Amino acid sequence: MANKVKFERENVVRVASQLFWQKGFHATSTRDLQEAVNMRPGSIYSAFGSKEGLYCESLKDYTVQMKTQIEGFLSSADTVLGGLRAFVENVIIKTKGCSPSAICMLVKANSEFAEKDSKLYELSLDLMAQFEAYLTQIFEQAINKGELSNTLTAVEYARFFQVQFTGLRGYFNRPDVEQFAEPMINQMFMLMRKL
Amino acid sequence: MANKVKFERENVVRVASQLFWQKGFHATSTRDLQEAVNMRPGSIYSAFGSKEGLYCESLKDYTVQMKTQIEGFLSSADTVLGGLRAFVENVIIKTKGCSPSAICMLVKANSEFAEKDSKLYELSLDLMAQFEAYLTQIFEQAINKGELSNTLTAVEYARFFQVQFTGLRGYFNRPDVEQFAEPMINQMFMLMRKL
DNA sequence: TTTTAACTTGAGCAGTCGCTCAAAATCAAA
DNA sequence: TTTGATTTTGAGCGACTGCTCAAGTTAAAA
Numbered sequence: 343m344a345n346k347v348k349f350e351r352e353n354v355v356r357v358a359s360q361l362f363w364q365k366g367f368h369a370t371s372t373r374d375l376q377e378a379v380n381m382r383p384g385s386i387y388s389a390f391g392s393k394e395g396l397y398c399e400s401l402k403d404y405t406v407q408m409k410t411q412i413e414g415f416l417s418s419a420d421t422v423l424g425g426l427r428a429f430v431e432n433v434i435i436k437t438k439g440c441s442p443s444a445i446c447m448l449v450k451a452n453s454e455f456a457e458k459d460s461k462l463y464e465l466s467l468d469l470m471a472q473f474e475a476y477l478t479q480i481f482e483q484a485i486n487k488g489e490l491s492n493t494l495t496a497v498e499y500a501r502f503f504q505v506q507f508t509g510l511r512g513y514f515n516r517p518d519v520e521q522f523a524e525p526m527i528n529q530m531f532m533l534m535r536k537l
Numbered sequence: 538m539a540n541k542v543k544f545e546r547e548n549v550v551r552v553a554s555q556l557f558w559q560k561g562f563h564a565t566s567t568r569d570l571q572e573a574v575n576m577r578p579g580s581i582y583s584a585f586g587s588k589e590g591l592y593c594e595s596l597k598d599y600t601v602q603m604k605t606q607i608e609g610f611l612s613s614a615d616t617v618l619g620g621l622r623a624f625v626e627n628v629i630i631k632t633k634g635c636s637p638s639a640i641c642m643l644v645k646a647n648s649e650f651a652e653k654d655s656k657l658y659e660l661s662l663d664l665m666a667q668f669e670a671y672l673t674q675i676f677e678q679a680i681n682k683g684e685l686s687n688t689l690t691a692v693e694y695a696r697f698f699q700v701q702f703t704g705l706r707g708y709f710n711r712p713d714v715e716q717f718a719e720p721m722i723n724q725m726f727m728l729m730r731k732l
Numbered sequence: 733t734t735t736t737a738a739c740t741t742g743a744g745c746a747g748t749c750g751c752t753c754a755a756a757a758t759c760a761a762a
Numbered sequence: 763t764t765t766g767a768t769t770t771t772g773a774g775c776g777a778c779t780g781c782t783c784a785a786g787t788t789a790a791a792a
Contacts (some may be wrong), residue, residue: 347739364651368563372780382741383781393780445648449707453640453648456559458712467711501708501717502724509704512644513696516662517653522696529697533728542769567750577771578751588750733792740787748779757770762763 354379359400364442404447422484444515506530549574554595559637599642617679639710
């Protein structure tokens, strides 16, 4: 007994996510969003409550997308480390031009929201912790398969991966330096086996 | 034959720098700045031209401050690597509570300005390149003194340092994790000697 | 076909933004 | 002490912000 919603929520969140990832929360205006998702303010606010609400969903969707991407690379690779490596190469080198930003949206969020008790800062921490837990599972597999030594625990490998990956993505957030990317990714995975 | 300026330019830039570093460019309003530096809009605009102008000076001042800090640690350490290590520990562990942000202001700037041809993005790239050149000089000394092998060039060590340091600072931009910091800094310097 | 609850629309509100500029204040030189 | 170039002041401008809500549109249920 009603009217149906005309938009597909998933699609809207995905488009908003791209815009937020590119420009950041503060630099993205509600007018930018209205144009990008082709919705009028009333519809957006009845569906998401606020700009912050839409950003929350966008950030959560981003981590889901990342995990899905990793799953894909893992399932079509012979080894766990091979899959992770393909994922890293894809993010840093292959999707360089078409990605909204070289830098992880979670890291951007974490650095943008300075007030340590703000909802959005807490959300970024929470999602990062979840992602670390997810990586930990993956590294458990790598250890169990004998791809990595057990001198480090799985969570320590996960932390190492996070630091390296974040560092590399930050470093390559510039137009010119694809030439150094490949050897530095080599270095990262070589070092991981030496830990 | 005139009036004298009432403010000390260096001090104003330093205070503005702290605020910009903490909140980012877009989330810092001119009213915030006015209050922080205790100047009326007219004075600020006659001295710095625009919010962007003040930000430029703030960002440049930040890199000067960083270099000065490194100089200090280098001159009061026995080895180049020891000095760098003291610097890293100071930034990540010791000044944790009092620093406006765990994340490097240059990295924050680089990630905040998405439009690849904007003046502020170009400035962040420029200052990062300068800083890499500065680090390269330092690593040249480390190699010459025999503290590091010459399997990598000085600039390659500098890049490695940047990636690790940026990664660590990003990772430790949270309230609770000082406990992991020390071993991970250990790891960073251990790995550098193994390259 | 009529009813009616759900959804969409967009003009526009109240507040904030970066910034300006005429007037007041200041102080070295005359 | 007077002069006059220079700096400081702050009210306030026009643009933009996140967001609201009364009016209009839609389509399933009656």
